[in-house]
Amino acid sequence: MKWLCSISLFVALTLNSALADNTQLPSPDLPRDAYVNALLQKMTLSEKIGQLRLISVGPDNPKEAIREMIKKGQVGAIFNTVTRPDIRAMQDQVMQLSRLKIPLFFAYDIVHGQRTVFPISLGLAASWNLDAVATSARIAAFEGSEDGLNMTWAPMVDITRDPRWGRVSEGLGEDTFLASEMGRVMVSSFQGDNPAGRHSLMTSVKHFALYGAAEGGRDYNTVDMSPQRMFQDYLPPYKAALDAGSGGVMVALNSINGTPATANTWLLKDLLRKQWHFSGIAISDHGAVKELINHGVAGSPKEAVKIALDAGIDMSMGDIYFSRYLPEMIKSGEVSESELDDAVRHVLNVKYDMGLFRDPYSHLGPVGSDPKDTNAESRLHRAEAREVARQSLVLLKNRLQTLPLKKQGTIAVIGPLADSQRDIIGSWSAAGRIDQAVTLLAGIRNAVAGKATVVYARGSNITDHKDMVAFLNSYEVSVKQDPRTPQAMLDEAVKTAERADVIVAAVGESQGMAHEASSRSNITIPDGQRRLIDALKATGKPLVLVLMNGRPLALVHENQQADAILETWFSGTEGGNAIADVLFGDYNPSGKLPMSFPRSVGQIPIYYNHLPTGRPYNPQAPDKYTSHYFDEANGPLYPFGYGLSYTRFSVSDVKLSSPTMPRDGSINVSVTLTNTGDRDGDTVAQLYIHDVKASISRPVQMLRGFRQVFLKAGESKQVTFKLDAEALKFYNQQMQWVAEPGAFDVMVGLDSARVKTARFQLL
Ligand code: BGC
Numbered sequence: 067m068k069w070l071c072s073i074s075l076f077v078a079l080t081l082n083s084a085l086a087d088n089t090q091l092p093s094p095d096l097p098r099d100a101y102v103n104a105l106l107q108k109m110t111l112s113e114k115i116g117q118l119r120l121i122s123v124g125p126d127n128p129k130e131a132i133r134e135m136i137k138k139g140q141v142g143a144i145f146n147t148v149t150r151p152d153i154r155a156m157q158d159q160v161m162q163l164s165r166l167k168i169p170l171f172f173a174y175d176i177v178h179g180q181r182t183v184f185p186i187s188l189g190l191a192a193s194w195n196l197d198a199v200a201t202s203a204r205i206a207a208f209e210g211s212e213d214g215l216n217m218t219w220a221p222m223v224d225i226t227r228d229p230r231w232g233r234v235s236e237g238l239g240e241d242t243f244l245a246s247e248m249g250r251v252m253v254s255s256f257q258g259d260n261p262a263g264r265h266s267l268m269t270s271v272k273h274f275a276l277y278g279a280a281e282g283g284r285d286y287n288t289v290d291m292s293p294q295r296m297f298q299d300y301l302p303p304y305k306a307a308l309d310a311g312s313g314g315v316m317v318a319l320n321s322i323n324g325t326p327a328t329a330n331t332w333l334l335k336d337l338l339r340k341q342w343h344f345s346g347i348a349i350s351d352h353g354a355v356k357e358l359i360n361h362g363v364a365g366s367p368k369e370a371v372k373i374a375l376d377a378g379i380d381m382s383m384g385d386i387y388f389s390r391y392l393p394e395m396i397k398s399g400e401v402s403e404s405e406l407d408d409a410v411r412h413v414l415n416v417k418y419d420m421g422l423f424r425d426p427y428s429h430l431g432p433v434g435s436d437p438k439d440t441n442a443e444s445r446l447h448r449a450e451a452r453e454v455a456r457q458s459l460v461l462l463k464n465r466l467q468t469l470p471l472k473k474q475g476t477i478a479v480i481g482p483l484a485d486s487q488r489d490i491i492g493s494w495s496a497a498g499r500i501d502q503a504v505t506l507l508a509g510i511r512n513a514v515a516g517k518a519t520v521v522y523a524r525g526s527n528i529t530d531h532k533d534m535v536a537f538l539n540s541y542e543v544s545v546k547q548d549p550r551t552p553q554a555m556l557d558e559a560v561k562t563a564e565r566a567d568v569i570v571a572a573v574g575e576s577q578g579m580a581h582e583a584s585s586r587s588n589i590t591i592p593d594g595q596r597r598l599i600d601a602l603k604a605t606g607k608p609l610v611l612v613l614m615n616g617r618p619l620a621l622v623h624e625n626q627q628a629d630a631i632l633e634t635w636f637s638g639t640e641g642g643n644a645i646a647d648v649l650f651g652d653y654n655p656s657g658k659l660p661m662s663f664p665r666s667v668g669q670i671p672i673y674y675n676h677l678p679t680g681r682p683y684n685p686q687a688p689d690k691y692t693s694h695y696f697d698e699a700n701g702p703l704y705p706f707g708y709g710l711s712y713t714r715f716s717v718s719d720v721k722l723s724s725p726t727m728p729r730d731g732s733i734n735v736s737v738t739l740t741n742t743g744d745r746d747g748d749t750v751a752q753l754y755i756h757d758v759k760a761s762i763s764r765p766v767q768m769l770r771g772f773r774q775v776f777l778k779a780g781e782s783k784q785v786t787f788k789l790d791a792e793a794l795k796f797y798n799q800q801m802q803w804v805a806e807p808g809a810f811d812v813m814v815g816l817d818s819a820r821v822k823t824a825r826f827q828l829l
Pocket of ligand 1: 175351352
């Protein structure tokens with residue numbers, strides 16, 4: 067009690083002395099709430115509104131204009147500025163010119179690496195390895211904070227079941243459990259023990275919420291979803307990332323059941339703040355406040371501001387409505403000052419948590435400490451990038467052990483993606499330098515130097531479709547067209563291939579095809595490249611396809627033609643070396659698909675954890691009036707969790723520690739994995755459950771555990787998962803979170819389609 071009194075006395079004294087001078091910041095020793103309240107009391111209306119403004123330097127906001135805003139306290143944070151000198155210049159302006167010297171924070175889209183680019187998030191998810199994910203985020207945080215940044219617009223944890231959507235590349239796939247685990251690890255690795263740490267970045271989980279469920283896979287489109295699906299499948303990854311302590315959340319651009327997320331009081335206040343107790347900052351996505359007019363829920367800019375603020379948006383990214391209209395709206399009483407204060411408080415809270423009030427330069431250091439060359443090779447973390455990239459690669463096919471290749475003879479490396487530095491680092495590659503990326507061609511040359519001959523031909527453009535090229539190049543030249551005719555390129559490729567013992571063809575998408583605003587209605591490899599594959603196949607040489615793409619593709623044709631297929635996503639700065647490691651067997655592939663690969667676009671949405679129907683289709687006893695396509699199989703080409711190895715693994719029958727689980731207890735689920743092949747390697751044991759009978763239909767399978775296991779050739783290991791009643795719960799018709807007694811199947815396999823099953827009863 068005594069100590070409590072002395073703390074309050076200390077707080078009161080410090081507060082009083084801080085309040086005495088209206089331009090002096092309170093003492094950073096104050097606890098957060100006391101500090102922020104004291105600061106709020108000193109702020110003018112215009113300074114408060116300024117804190118809600120998040121802008122980037124550019125044609126709309128040239129440096130001089132920003133200087134003036136900073137001087138007047140009219141800007142709260144900056145995004146897209148990524149070097150220490152540039153960032154310091156603005157923080158200096160705050161300290162030298164502004165009245166209250168409230169530090170800016172600096173944010174950037176560090177999604178899969180800052181300077182060292184790691185595989186795109188979908189590739190990271192394919193590693194099924196939380197340590198690899200943690201490494202990538204820790205290094206990204208290190209490099210980002212070394213560049214002076216404080217916040218990243220990551221992780222992106224939108225569940226994605228529709229590969230037409232270009233942003234599936236930025237997410238962690240179709241499964242709730244996998245995405246939740248990875249999102250949680252990303253947040254704790256970016257933020258470290260404390261977001262104020264020298265090498266921590268505060269995260270901003272996005273895009274809250276349900277952005278991945280855009281109708282038809284068309285970006286920014288409507289989302290309409292049942293409460294069960296929302297709470298069971300789509301919301302948990304955001305919750306997991308926020309529970310891991312994320313200081314920020316970025317609000318989605320889509321509407322949810324008719325209400326745009328940016329205007330959604332239920333989402334941002336009832337769910338996020340009241341039920342989930344989030345105390346950080348809610349940031350609108352780019353231009354979202356303005357877009358409320360297009361959504362048809364606001365009739366004027368002022369109304370858009372009011373709706374967004376009422377709903378719970380704190381900071382508005384990239385638009386001017388807040389700063390333009392709030393001054394008069396507060397004066398007229400349309401928006402209350404206490405509502406404004408709430409939003410400002412959230413901004414100041416995160417600045418406090420970033421440690422900026424204690425040291426506005428904590429990620430900058432003194433002037434003399436800036437790197438001489440921002441892009442210096444020595445600032446990269448290549449070894450870690452190569453290691454993580456190797457883990458993200460998924461072997462989809464390997465007929466007659468075409469792979470691994472021998473480092474001998476002549477290898478033809480063909481394809482428009484084989485030597486593309488731009489593409490291999492993927493979209494949202496932050497401050498990653500294209501010219502520091504290792505292409506597949508370079509990686510293969512490095513691997514076989516002095517041992518084998520490498521010949522190369524480009525073979526085709528990514529696409530010859532004029533409109534598509536114009537689209538891909540609309541903001542920057544991201545695909546460079548070869549001036550030769552398609553036939554001339556094809557002929558050269560065939561001639562090159564004919565001289566070789568084996569063909570490695572790098573085909574797929576350009577990075578810009580798997581990006582924001584890059585939805586596709588057709589998810590095959592573009593035509594010109596398909597003609598190239600046909601021509602290469604016709605040479606009769608062994609054909610290895612190295613896929614580079616940011617979404618599941620429909621690959622039925624390629625699966626028939628190729629001898630081996632390696633899915634490499636966009637694998638980052640060290641991608642070429644990592645892929646070569648796998649192609650030549652220096653690393654045994656262990657990646658597993660985080661999304662189902664459909665046979666055709668018509669099967670979409672396709673995901674492994676679907677509900678049963680009343681008329682299930684049985685291919686062994688087909689019946690017309692069952693749930694199926696008459697022109698296509700029901701299942702995917704490659705299922706969720708699938709990925710081959712150069713060795714073979716077997717899974718024993720599933721052993722349960724008990725045939726029953728008490729309601730408050732748990733059971734152990736064990737299998738023995740054996741490496742029955744002749745190479746050492748990693749695989750991923752995957753645990754699924756199915757609630758056999760419940761008060762509502764439950765998915766045919768749901769991932770509830772996974773573990774990467776390394777096994778030497780011939781070695782066996784027992785893998786045990788602990789399963790408790792929490793893992794069996796779901797939202798019932800009344801939206802209660804319950805586990806219902808009865809039978810459950812528990813399945814363990816190395817992919818979702820081939821599993822061993824046992825049954826237990828929940829008491
Ligand atoms: C995207 C966000 C991104 C933001 C800032 C928006 O267009 O939807 O994911 O963080 O831009 O770059």
